[in-house]
Amino acid sequence: MEPSSRGITLDQLQSTDQAASGETMPSSSDLTLAHNPLAILDSLLKQLSPTRSLTHIAQSLATITRQFMEMDLCVVMLANGVHGQLTIEASSPDLNGRILAIPPITVEPVLWEKLRIAPGELPALHVQEQEQLNPLKNVEYKTLHIIPLVVGLDCLGLLLCYSSKTRDLAAQDLLVLQTLSSYAALSIQNRLLIDADLSGTSIKTFFDDLLSGNSLLENELHTRAAALGCNLAQPHVMLLLEVGRLSVVNTQVEESQLVTFQRAIKHVELRLQEHFPGSLLDEREHLLHCIVALDKDHTLESLKTWLNILVEQVESEQQVSVFVGVSSLCNDLGEYRRGFAEAEEALKIGACLHTRASSTCFDELGVNRYIYSFARNNTLRDLYLEQIAAIDRYDQGHKRAELLDTLEAYLAHGCNIKETSELLDVHRNTLTQRLERIQSLCTVDLDQYSNRLPLQVALMVHRLRS
Structure with missing residues (x-):
């Protein structure tokens, strides 16, 4: 992809940041590393341990990828679990203070879904989607490769590789890049879990403590909720x-x-x-x-x-x-x-x-709360439950019969033909025919007032047992 002029080239960005940070281009040993996939993976295992800090893991991923891919710039962005945004965590070469001036990126749900189903791969992104994920809007480039950092179905962030030249990836390059991103994603996830446990703001722990009913934790819970972006006062x-x-x-x-x-x-x-x-x-x-x-x-x-x-x-x-x-x-x-x-x-x-x-x-x-336990724990059948079961069997064997739903609406509206037909959006004659069919399946008289409440409760019990 070749964007329009943006004002800053990758060469300018590199020269400025090398002078500021003292970072040099890869040495001869680095160049050997760039052409040796096994050496890359060995270096990766040493640098991307979850015992390292999150920043170190992200910085190592950016540096190692840049050396291996011989790219001009690599950026690692991590997801904010509370707000669903992406923020730059590290880059190679180091952008120093520039990172602080770059705002987080908010990603649309459809695009998140596309990223999650492409772990360690290059997702097929439209130009607009690629631009949405590009944090460096004022930097010119010829090629931008975007690799999701995915563990399971969690997209933890992105690895972005910029080049001032048109670059296609060879099969071996893509394989090593997939391995790099997959292992890095696991390390990042483990580091996040460790940090959450150490900080005491783990979502799971917070929920457990909140639901424990321990009044001694009240002040602490308000503080922890605020750290997680939640205001319990509202x-x-x-x-x-x-x-x-x-x-x-x-x-x-x-x-x-x-x-x-x-x-x-x-x-x-x-x-x-x-x-x-x-x-x-x-x-x-x-x-x-x-x-x-x-x-x-x-x-x-x-x-x-x-x-x-x-x-x-x-x-x-x-x-x-x-x-x-x-x-x-x-x-x-x-x-x-x-x-x-x-x-x-x-x-x-x-x-x-x-x-x-x-x-x-x-x-x-409503009343379902009070009869739920009875419906689930009492398995005995009675006359009224038998009527409901007979109607249900008829429905199961006749497509679109809807007799049980018809009886439920009829009883709920006091056996009023007009109100029931309007609710079901059927003609009065259709409703009458259904009620006649229901009566033919029952051994109790639907018109007898004393049968209506037991039938209505039996129907509720039947629903809850189903």
Whole structure:
């Protein structure tokens, strides 16, 4: 790619920074290193240990890559886990104070997805996408290679290689570059985990302490939350999000499903961080724990609407089901433990009530909260459950019969034909025909008032057991 004139050439950048930093071009031993892949990997193993600092790992990656690739400039950018941005961590040659003047790059979710699925490779980027990822907007170059630093489905950052010449990579060069970036990404991830544990601001540890209910940690938790970019003084809700359910025994299929589930979770994480800044997310297996910040522009109602659109989109695009449990508002530190329990119950009951991807608020559970335990723990059948089971069997054997949904709406609206037909958006005659079919399947009289409440409760129990 050959951009238009920008004002600073790579040669000018190198000469200026060599004079300022004392950095020299590779020595004869460095040139030998540049043509010896085994020597490159040996040097890599020594320099990219996770026991080194994050800055040292990034600087070593930039320097070693520049020497091996014989590039004019290599830059390492790392992702900010809270805000979803990329910031320059190191460069070779050293840009010194220039780095501080370069603002972070905000990457669009679609582009993040493209980077995550290309670990150690050169992703196929359009010109506009490449420019979005280029932090040096005023520097001229002929070639820019962008390599994602990916571990699993986490994109930890980017390695950017600039040249003042047109450069294509040979197969061997690409192989070594993939190895460099993959090993560096692992070292960076391990270093980040070590730093998080040492600093006490690990997201997982923070969630554990927040939900412990220990009042002695109150001041400390406010400080740790602020360090993570979250202001616990403003209203929040707790979300518990589950992606799919494994229902296979084939190992290869199971592994494929897990990868799909993790990709869906990463997509949801990015969208939540983008739409609700100041929120905290903690991924645990195929569950995502979230503390979502609300304000005058982001209310509980707007969150519910947004979540429903999101989970439908994920189901449509990635073919996985996403269920979300949403707590009521948490206004102070002592309410988050209660909020988590509410979100957990809303997720559990909502997944029983809905066959498609959905979000369920705790405050919407109604009577289902009170009969859930009975429905799940009591396996006995009675006259009314038998009626519901017979209707369900008919639905299973007849496409678009929708008798169970029809009965549910009919009972919920006091057996009012007009209101039920309007709700279901069907003609009165169609509704009447369905009710006649339902009655033919039942041994109890639908018109008898005393049968209506038991049938309605039996239908709820049936939903929760399913």
